[in-house]
Amino acid sequence: MAANVRASNVRTSIRVEGVVQGVGFRPFVYSLATRLGLAGWVGNDVDGVFAEVEGPAEQIRDFLAALERDAPPLARVERVSAQPMSPDGCPGFAIVASDTGGRRRALVSADSATCADCLRELADPADRRFGYPFINCTNCGPRFTIVAGVPYDRPLTTMAGFTMCAACAAEYHDPADRRFHAQPVCCPACGPRLRLLAADGTELSGPDGAAEDALARAAGVLAAGQVLAVKGLGGYHLAADAASDQAAARLRSRKHREDKPFAVMAADLAAVRALCEVDDVAAALLASLRRPIVLLPRRDGTGPGPGRLAGSVAPGNRQLGVMLPYTPLHHLLLRDFGRPIVLTSGNVSDEPIAYQDGDALARLGGIADAFLTHDRPIHIRTDDSVVRPFRGREAVLRRSRGYVPEPLAVAGRFARPVLACGAELKNTFCLGRGNHAFLSHHIGDLENYETLRSFTGGIAHFRRLFDVEPQIVAHDLHPEYLSTKYALEQDGCVLAGVQHHHAHIASCLVDNGEPGPVIGVAFDGTGYGTDGTIWGGEFLLADLAGAERAGHLAGVPMPGGAAAIRQPWRMAAAYLDAAFPGGLPAGLDVAARNSDTWPDVLALARRGVNSPVTSSAGRLFDAVAALLGIRDTINYEGQAAVELEQLAATSRCDPYPAAVTDGQPLTVAGSDLVRAAATDLLAGVPREVIGARFHQGVATMIGEACGLLRDRSGLGTVALSGGVFQNLLLLGTVVDLLERRGFRVLTHSRVPPNDGGISLGQAVVAAAWDRAGRLPN
Numbered sequence: 001m002a003a004n005v006r007a008s009n010v011r012t013s014i015r016v017e018g019v020v021q022g023v024g025f026r027p028f029v030y031s032l033a034t035r036l037g038l039a040g041w042v043g044n045d046v047d048g049v050f051a052e053v054e055g056p057a058e059q060i061r062d063f064l065a066a067l068e069r070d071a072p073p074l075a076r077v078e079r080v081s082a083q084p085m086s087p088d089g090c091p092g093f094a095i096v097a098s099d100t101g102g103r104r105r106a107l108v109s110a111d112s113a114t115c116a117d118c119l120r121e122l123a124d125p126a127d128r129r130f131g132y133p134f135i136n137c138t139n140c141g142p143r144f145t146i147v148a149g150v151p152y153d154r155p156l157t158t159m160a161g162f163t164m165c166a167a168c169a170a171e172y173h174d175p176a177d178r179r180f181h182a183q184p185v186c187c188p189a190c191g192p193r194l195r196l197l198a199a200d201g202t203e204l205s206g207p208d209g210a211a212e213d214a215l216a217r218a219a220g221v222l223a224a225g226q227v228l229a230v231k232g233l234g235g236y237h238l239a240a241d242a243a244s245d246q247a248a249a250r251l252r253s254r255k256h257r258e259d260k261p262f263a264v265m266a267a268d269l270a271a272v273r274a275l276c277e278v279d280d281v282a283a284a285l286l287a288s289l290r291r292p293i294v295l296l297p298r299r300d301g302t303g304p305g306p307g308r309l310a311g312s313v314a315p316g317n318r319q320l321g322v323m324l325p326y327t328p329l330h331h332l333l334l335r336d337f338g339r340p341i342v343l344t345s346g347n348v349s350d351e352p353i354a355y356q357d358g359d360a361l362a363r364l365g366g367i368a369d370a371f372l373t374h375d376r377p378i379h380i381r382t383d384d385s386v387v388r389p390f391r392g393r394e395a396v397l398r399r400s401r402g403y404v405p406e407p408l409a410v411a412g413r414f415a416r417p418v419l420a421c422g423a424e425l426k427n428t429f430c431l432g433r434g435n436h437a438f439l440s441h442h443i444g445d446l447e448n449y450e451t452l453r454s455f456t457g458g459i460a461h462f463r464r465l466f467d468v469e470p471q472i473v474a475h476d477l478h479p480e481y482l483s484t485k486y487a488l489e490q491d492g493c494v495l496a497g498v499q500h501h502h503a504h505i506a507s508c509l510v511d512n513g514e515p516g517p518v519i520g521v522a523f524d525g526t527g528y529g530t531d532g533t534i535w536g537g538e539f540l541l542a543d544l545a546g547a548e549r550a551g552h553l554a555g556v557p558m559p560g561g562a563a564a565i566r567q568p569w570r571m572a573a574a575y576l577d578a579a580f581p582g583g584l585p586a587g588l589d590v591a592a593r594n595s596d597t598w599p600d601v602l603a604l605a606r607r608g609v610n611s612p613v614t615s616s617a618g619r620l621f622d623a624v625a626a627l628l629g630i631r632d633t634i635n636y637e638g639q640a641a642v643e644l645e646q647l648a649a650t651s652r653c654d655p656y657p658a659a660v661t662d663g664q665p666l667t668v669a670g671s672d673l674v675r676a677a678a679t680d681l682l683a684g685v686p687r688e689v690i691g692a693r694f695h696q697g698v699a700t701m702i703g704e705a706c707g708l709l710r711d712r713s714g715l716g717t718v719a720l721s722g723g724v725f726q727n728l729l730l731l732g733t734v735v736d737l738l739e740r741r742g743f744r745v746l747t748h749s750r751v752p753p754n755d756g757g758i759s760l761g762q763a764v765v766a767a768a769w770d771r772a773g774r775l776p777n
């Protein structure tokens, strides 16, 4: 023992795992240790943060307690382990250099909205970053979207090209500064520069290129009713005055987006409250550092005043997607413009969002009148996340910017690393390693080359970032999914094909931290069944390792195959034919509207020619939407069902009855609901009431089927998953009804119920098979 070691002192070696790098964890440890009078050091390595602290035992205890409790806002501490060691008596506390060798296990954090400290500086004329659109610190700013590699250090971010000025470098190297090791730290003297460009790329901001000038002119573009492209964190957005009918309509027609609602960005909570009903949960979601788009019930919005919204922003929708500014640039633009703006992804139609400057100018040049842009590159395209409050908690519908790449903890370990390739639409992929599932950002619909490139490039990026070399590749059973084809091309890996609806229920189990078994209700549009038919209205007895198809909607033909997905009236024909086997009643408008082809489509359905049989719940909603004259053809996936939900009265009505036939598997006659709806329609019952009775009928039918399955299996927990449960009216009604019947009900919270959650489900099913020894070595 060295001479200067105090006998009462102890020394402890500490390791902290989780999202602890690039989030100010070392300075936090440094200031905590110095405040408690402890000696030692702290550093980063491939596993996270490690430290040794020495001092009186009581202070060490306080230190350990504060490590998790007072961690910086962007840190996610997963584990703290402490080991006693012999004191060495060295005084002082130091931050030591990063050790970058070995396997990388530290986690990159998600992008974060501008923090309150930075906002204060942004608004302070005396601050050297006053009005600077790229202000950030250890507690806020870009992360995932600028990281090109690990370890997370400036040379491996898109800030590598900006050399810090002396003032920024001093802050960066000062452990007591709130910008210590903030990799994107910069200022007007050394950092990215804002510019306003015309659609042809010529510079519109003043000769000195001052940010104020570019911003003021950009606000002028919005005020003139024009379309402004804005470079954000994960890509370009298109912005327009949300109160201007002309501006919103112009954006809609140029973007070739016919009906899908636009999201709106408002300056603060008060501005959102003028547009929407905001309760405490919604306010917390809006103001969180993740800053997602939050779907909220909208106010009327037709009159003048701050709540005014152009009719074409979210036509025919009771909900509105709203978000608060999340970059300094957004804050400044909203301040200068003074009103809410439409802020929608910078793309044409269904293409992926533009994120590279040249590509953005080329692709958006025909849509935007001007570009508010800058020279900090975006490394990876990342869309805004979409959430909504449901029963007092967050329910994520699209998990992307602000959430990714934060891992989801899973109870069952990945014995071998897994890559899960996800579904075809709303694709995400997922990497599994140890107790972590790295669910990717929203990739999109894998139908065009650009999206497929995002998919393959994203997988390569995640594999590098998290150092995962997959030994198992999980995929959907659908042979035509591009994600399946990609999986089958991977050499030297064990393949695990996971049924689509099993993956849905497994993702809901992981979301709730439960292993099952449960009664799984998976209702969606399309999923490949184990019998080669198209499933989508499924009752499964499932846990992570297995699923038995215990019930489903009775099959109906899809006349014309995929054409029946794009043209819901074809499903109305098929369902009406099943509902009225003796012949269709006269006077149905849906038949009259489509009289040219109606007889041929009926004939297709009856003969089974080019008419695959489906148990899809999405197609049942489509049929009723078309029957009610809501929509005969769709412009985006799920549109008819979305509009049926919006039309339906929310007041309680008597449910339509549907026969549930017990059996192995049990079947539910969706055609009973269609017959009741058609009969009411011909009797002149208002469509709002028919829509409500239909929703109640679907919920009642789910309740009855679950009751029969509980009798059979003894299971009292129901997990609800699949895109159909994005329907808030249906979801709320089903949860109420099941709880009244004494069920425990699991719904989605952290993971989307739609196909964005499929890859996570695939990953944990494959891991369960692996743990059970059911996969080859």
Ligand SMILES: [Zn+2]
Residues within 6 Å of the ligand: 114, 115, 116, 117, 118, 119, 136, 137, 138, 139, 140, 141
């Ligand atoms: Zn900050």
Ligand SMILES: [Zn+2]
Residues within 6 Å of the ligand: 164, 165, 166, 167, 168, 169, 186, 187, 188, 189, 190, 191
């Ligand atoms: Zn600087």
